[in-house]
Amino acid sequence: MMFQEFRSHINEIEGNQFPSNSYRQMVLQPAYDEAKKHFLKSMVQIHIAHLKMLEEQQLIKKEEAIQIGQAIGKLDLNYYEERDYNPQFEDLFFRIENKLIELAGDVAGNLHIGRSRNDMGIAIYRMTLRKKLLALMEQLLSLRTSLIAFAEEHVETIMIGYTHTQQAQPTTFAHYLKAVIDQLTRDFKRMQAAFQTINQSSMGAAALTTTGFNINRERMQELLGFDGMIENAWDAVAGADYIAEAASVVQLAALNLGRTSQDFLQWATQEFNAINLASPYVQVSSIMPQKRNPVSIEHTRSLLSSVYGDASTVLQMIHNTPFGDIVDTEDDMQPYLWRAMEKLRGIYKLFGSLVITMDVNKEKLLKRAENSFANVTELADSLVRSENISFRQSHRIVSRCIRTLINDKKDSLDSLTWELANEISVEITGKSLKISKEEFYKALKPEFFVHIRSLTGGPAPETMKNSLVQAQAISPLLDNWIKEKKDKLATCEEQLQQILKGWKQ
Numbered sequence: 001m002m003f004q005e006f007r008s009h010i011n012e013i014e015g016n017q018f019p020s021n022s023y024r025q026m027v028l029q030p031a032y033d034e035a036k037k038h039f040l041k042s043m044v045q046i047h048i049a050h051l052k053m054l055e056e057q058q059l060i061k062k063e064e065a066i067q068i069g070q071a072i073g074k075l076d077l078n079y080y081e082e083r084d085y086n087p088q089f090e091d092l093f094f095r096i097e098n099k100l101i102e103l104a105g106d107v108a109g110n111l112h113i114g115r116s117r118n119d120m121g122i123a124i125y126r127m128t129l130r131k132k133l134l135a136l137m138e139q140l141l142s143l144r145t146s147l148i149a150f151a152e153e154h155v156e157t158i159m160i161g162y163t164h165t166q167q168a169q170p171t172t173f174a175h176y177l178k179a180v181i182d183q184l185t186r187d188f189k190r191m192q193a194a195f196q197t198i199n200q201s202s203m204g205a206a207a208l209t210t211t212g213f214n215i216n217r218e219r220m221q222e223l224l225g226f227d228g229m230i231e232n233a234w235d236a237v238a239g240a241d242y243i244a245e246a247a248s249v250v251q252l253a254a255l256n257l258g259r260t261s262q263d264f265l266q267w268a269t270q271e272f273n274a275i276n277l278a279s280p281y282v283q284v285s286s287i288m289p290q291k292r293n294p295v296s297i298e299h300t301r302s303l304l305s306s307v308y309g310d311a312s313t314v315l316q317m318i319h320n321t322p323f324g325d326i327v328d329t330e331d332d333m334q335p336y337l338w339r340a341m342e343k344l345r346g347i348y349k350l351f352g353s354l355v356i357t358m359d360v361n362k363e364k365l366l367k368r369a370e371n372s373f374a375n376v377t378e379l380a381d382s383l384v385r386s387e388n389i390s391f392r393q394s395h396r397i398v399s400r401c402i403r404t405l406i407n408d409k410k411d412s413l414d415s416l417t418w419e420l421a422n423e424i425s426v427e428i429t430g431k432s433l434k435i436s437k438e439e440f441y442k443a444l445k446p447e448f449f450v451h452i453r454s455l456t457g458g459p460a461p462e463t464m465k466n467s468l469v470q471a472q473a474i475s476p477l478l479d480n481w482i483k484e485k486k487d488k489l490a491t492c493e494e495q496l497q498q499i500l501k502g503w504k505q
Contacts, residue, residue: 019090028091029084031331035092038338040077042127043096046120046203047072048496049223051111053216059114064107069503071104093117114213115206118237122202123224125330129246129337130199131489134482136341137191139348140253141478144184146352148471151177155464158446159274159365160374167374170446173360174468175459180260181471187253188478194249195485197242201226205236208324225492238323243330243337244315250340251311257351258304261297268294273364278357296354303343310340369446371412373402378452379421382443386435393429400424413444 014020019028051072055065075096089095100108154173161171201224204210204217210233221229230236267274281296317333369375376398383394401424405415418440422433433440442448454460457467 027332030335031091034331034335037081038128038334039092039124040080042124043093043120044072044075044077045127045224045493045496046123047096047100047111048500049220050115050203052223052499053219054110054113056219057214057216059213059215060110064110066503067104068100068108068111069500071100071108073500073504074103075099093120114211114215115203116237118207119202119205119233121330122205122237125334126198126200126202126226126242127224129243129334130195130485132338132341133191133195133198133246134485136250136345136348137188137195137482139345140184140188140191141475141482143348143352144181144188144471144478145475146356147177147181147184148468148475150355151181151464152468154360154362155461155468157360157362157365158369158450160369160372167372169374169377170369170372170449171459172450172461172464173365174464176263178464178467178471183256185471185474185478187249187256190249190252192481194242194246196227197245199225199227199485200242201229202236205230205233208237209233223492223496225489234323240318240321240330243333244318247311247314247337247340250337250344251308251315254304254307254311254340254344254347257347258301258308261301261304261351265294265297265301268297273361276359276361277354278359281354281357296350300347300351300354303347307340307344307347310336310343314340366446371414372446373413373416375413375444375446375449376402376416378449379416379440379443382435382439383425383433386439387425387429387431387433389429396428397421397425400428416444 014022048069051060051065051068054060055062060068080092080095086095089098097108097112100111151174154177157173158170159173159176160167161169161176201217201221203220203224204215217229230239264275266272268277277292277294277296281294282292283295284292313336314333317336380391380394380398383389383397384391387394398421401416401421404420404424405411408415418433418435418437421440425431425433435443450459451461454463456463
């Protein structure tokens with residue numbers, strides 16, 4: 001008896017027909033809200049393209065195409081964008097289809113010849129995602145341009161480079177920034193590859209096995225601005241790797257910039273005192289008057305972790321899903337990727353702005369480098385050249401010098417003298433130093449260290465200038481790639497509008 005009462009109670013709350021209240025609230029309502037915001041335009045474009053293709057293939061009569069086309073033209077998209085979910089229709093697709101039948105009569109049902117919600121849904125997802133990815137890539141290039149301009153100002157800004165979180169060797173701020181620029185360029189190229197995977201047409205796959213109607217899949221690809229077609233119909237509706245690839249690329253891009261933001265946050269500390277953010281990017285304390293909190297970098301770091309997490313959610317949601325139609329699952333996972341991409345796009349904008357407006361404490365960085373033992377790698381190299389000894393012997397001489405200074409509580413490079421090095425050279429090699437004092441002390445200067453490293457990829461100013469020129473030289477190519485993709489999509493959209501106008505006349 002208790003079971004029957006409990007069951008009756010649940011039925012009262014949930015209802016007796018599809019959809020149950022909880023399913024509607026948890027699944028259908030959120031999916032509908034996302035669809036009306038992101039999918040409406042793409043859905044209508046697919047209707048136009050599919051109708052045109054059916055007319056060209058003579059699968060429907062010309063007068064039927066005109067009748068249905070005029071109905072499509074009468075759709076008030078603003079109305080659907082503003083309306084809430086209606087349980088009478090399972091989703092936005094059926095709501096639009098119902099309206100077309102209402103406007104054109106039963107003939108509008110022929111618009112679904114040779115297609116399914118499966119291939120159509122995947123096409124809509126891909127059309128939506130390709131635009132969001134292009135927008136993200138545009139902002140990445142904007143950040144890259146800002147970093148190039150900033151690096152050009154700091155080819156002579158000497159700083160210490162770190163490995164294992166310990167002072168390693170002198171370098172320049174431009175050298176560090178160029179590494180970040182190159183990493184961003186690789187992120188862009190990975191996004192290019194993801195775009196090519198995404199921008200493939202699923203139309204014509206129908207539910208799973210194509211269709212017995214003589215439709216033209218290539219024509220649908222052309223009309224909708226896809227670069228290619230997913231040949232295998234099963235793959236077209238089941239292969240979710242296009243969204244997984246996009247999620248992976250976004251995840252890696254967030255991880256990459258997150259490492260840089262962590263460095264910047266450390267450099268903004270008063271102890272490190274390498275960079276000072278402009279006033280719009282810092283926040284004062286409510287109680288401590290001296291504080292200039294670098295909140296813009298703090299939030300950049302945490303939001304990048306959020307981007308990583310949202311992208312990871314997409315990958316987890318795909319994990320162990322059957323290799324079949326996953327349209328309904330994609331309704332749940334797509335918003336996580338959109339959110340990740342939108343946040344990353346905003347972070348690129350914020351980070352570019354805070355970098356281009358911040359000040360670098362050049363004098364502090366140079367002084368720290370001058371007093372650091374980080375310069376002694378070049379001394380070891382110089383001794384190899386001047387003393388005709390092996391690098392290991394030279395390394396032992398310099399290493400013994402540093403240990404002696406540390407034991408004597410001398411923590412500045414000023415304490416490293418030619419006399420001390422000569423004494424230790426005699427102990428290790430049995431020979432006095434041949435290097436002059438002038439050359440010895442020059443080898444300890446961070447400026448000399450940096451300038452002599454003029455090989456490709458090194459921090460020498462002229463090398464860095466050339467490297468930045470090369471980075472800037474490929475910028476138009478990257479910009480043009482995006483422009484070509486956007487222009488192609490805009491042209492296809494305009495063509496579809498012209499087709500629609502032809503039916504109205």
